[in-house]
Amino acid sequence: MSIEFFGDKLKSVRKSRQLTQLELSKKLDVSKGTISAYEQSLSYPSIETLTKLCFILDTSADYLLGISDELPFKMGGLTDEQVQSILQFVSVVERANSIVERECEENQ
Template identity: 75%
Template structure:
């Protein structure tokens, strides 16, 4: 898994679905601490759990892994222009993180 993107994107998608770490942990049948560790990049899910995460959050593996910037879900009530602005902001943050990590 691309460790540079997974945790941050998992957290962002989880929050966009209005799920707490506890909500997601219950659906995955893991501890809340496990979700926290995923989001912090301290550990990573098994392939089976990763597939479940994608299904529960209705998102693509490509997005969670940073392979694609295309959000596979609709951001309710936002115009295409607003979604594009958000994606540009996310891209800027990702670039800043890359520079910081170098």
């Protein structure tokens, strides 16, 4: 199992909650640099920190870890069709990232 999209998903959920990296870092009691490293997939949180992230962002570890593509938080006021469009967009971006990553690995 791979958690290659963790950083992208964390950043997306954080922004959907209208939190800056600094605001999230204060709520999580870590440095802003730590949040930045998570979002760039340079490092990953401990299980304890992941649990806190999920609580603060009202999302699931399954979503952040790529086990599920279902966004467990409420997207205030959006219709089911709008939510489906967002999920489809996220899926397309994830597939594109995967293709680009594979191509980069092949060219190395």
